Amino acid sequence: MKYPFAQYEADKITSKTGKKLSDITLEEVKRGNVSAEDIKISKETLSAQGQVAMEAGNPSMQKNFERAAELVDVPDEVILKMYDKLRPNRSTKMELVLMAKELLETYHAPHCAKLVLEAAEIYEKRGILLK
Known part of the structure; x- marks a missing residue:
């Protein structure tokens, strides 16, 4: 794919709904043919962007796109809960471990789960977890 x-x-x-980007136009929005769900990005697009990042020599960005692709199927409220729990002094280590387990087992997001577990370890070392 060309970027x-x-x-x-x-x-x-x-x-995310399978609508082609070329079909998402202002005219189609005005006609009521484009919903909010139609403008959410797909896993495939995020993975393709990750591939572009890798080819450009940016593996860190590729990993970000990989995690983002995993989050496509995670409900918004779960993502917001995860971000809140990842703020310093907002969670216990166990809460972060359970969040990682939920990401892995319920939403099949192993890279995101790994990131949360890594955060738990770093937060523990820095003393920024709730007791």
């Missing part, structure tokens, strides 16, 4: 996708791949890139 930038919006310019070169609009007929191949799809939203």
Whole structure:
């Protein structure tokens, strides 16, 4: 795929609902043919962006896109809860471990779960966990 996708791949890139990027236009929005769900990014698009990052020599960015792709199917309220728990002095180590377990077992997000577990270890070393 050629980057930038919006310019070169609009007929191949799809939203979370499968709608082609080229079909998401202002006219279609005005007609009521584009919903909020139609403008959410797909796992495939995030993975493709990760591939572009890797090819550009940015493996850290590729990992970010990999985790983002995992979060596509995670409900917004769970993501917000995760971000809140990841703030310093907001969680116990056990709460972070349980969040990682939920990400892994319920949402099949192993890279995100690993990140939460790594945060728990670092927070413990820095003394920024609740007791």
